[in-house]
Amino acid sequence: MRKADIETFFSRLEAGNPAPRTELHYRDPFTLLAAVMLSAQATDVGVNKATARLYAEAATPAAILALGEERVRELIKTIGLYRNKAKNLVALSRMLIERHGGEVPRDRAALEALPGVGRKTANVVLNEAFGEPTIAVDTHIFRLGNRTGLAPGKTPREVEDGLLAVVPKAYLKGAHHWLI
Incomplete structure (x- = not known):
């Protein structure tokens, strides 16, 4: 994906879900x-x-x-x-x-x-919990990173590093949730 396409992609994901959260229930x-x-x-x-x-x-x-x-x-x-x-x-x-x-x-x-x-x-x-701009790579995100070419890699860490390199900073906080 081109940089402009990636920006558009995440912009649309954000528009559909501006405050993504985990589905796990927690208090702290x-x-x-x-x-x-x-x-x-x-x-x-x-x-x-x-x-x-x-x-x-x-x-x-x-x-x-x-x-x-x-x-x-x-x-x-x-x-x-x-x-x-x-x-x-x-x-x-x-x-x-x-x-x-x-x-x-x-x-x-x-x-x-x-x-x-x-x-x-x-x-x-x-x-x-802490608002850090990280991306947790589970099996879904690993597959998506490879299938879309957004962040191909042989290991979850390679896909994570690839995503961190291509996802615009403004979207890093929500990227994991939007991609799953």
């Missing part, structure tokens, strides 16, 4: 981080049902830690990979308390150092 950076981490290989609808149960009992790192892995497992068992996700959520909560005062860090490296958090999850949190 921690509940967003937990929801995104739980969303791997699960639908947003399924994650929202599981997090509604979970957050009714525990919606902070300290409360998750107090709940314990077994209870977290029970509350999220309707989503795939729930055993490992429960283990990671408890470990993530412990690490947030021990290393970050119970707060979600605004730093990519610190986010990616948390159990169960990879680059895509870190990008979603940085973008959605």
